Amino acid sequence: MKLSTYLMFDGNCREAFTLYQTVLGGKLTAMMDHRGTPAEAHVSPDWVDKILHACLEIEGQMLMASDAPPDRSDGPMRSVSVSVNVPEIAEAERIFAALSEGATVQMPMAETFWSPRFGMLRDRFGTNWMVGADMPAEQANCG
Structure with missing residues (x-):
């Protein structure tokens, strides 16, 4: 079994994960936005360039994240x-x-x-x- 942390951002996932890679090292193995995916049809036009899935791999561990559209989120990270x-x-x-x-x-x-x-x-x-x-x-x- 592997447990990984998955973070939900309110539109700044790309900026956050770029910093996290700089600070923590590792390799960004995914930084996918909604544009061109089936998910594009399910978000507002101003959200298509927001991150659908990001993954930073560090020494065999993964820190993952996405931007959560406002209508599908109660806000960014809470009590984690x-x-x-x-x-x-x-x-x-x-x-x-x-x-x-x-x-x-x-x-x-x-x-x-x-x-x-x-x-x-x-x-x-x-x-x-x-x-x-x-x-x-x-x-x-x-x-």
Whole structure:
């Protein structure tokens, strides 16, 4: 079984995923808009260039998304966070700083009892992020 995160944007999925690829790396394996697909007939003309499906593959994991037409959405992400954990503190801080531009920081990057660096934010696209550095193996206790 594989579990993947699927995000719903309100029209800025292309911009968000372009940034996410720059910040997180990986490969955009899909960035398909409605134009020219059977779905084009089911969206308003001003929505045909919005994203029907996007996929960012990072080390065998997938972050997927689309733009949700206003008549089919209760708004962008609600009560969901994408959690990113990396081995190095410097990398966690870099990712957090890059995602912080125009964001609402809910918990600044700091040392916690579970991570040498951890922070939470809602980026300018409405995506909630939890960014952390892995605890060194000699300190980790996953029970």
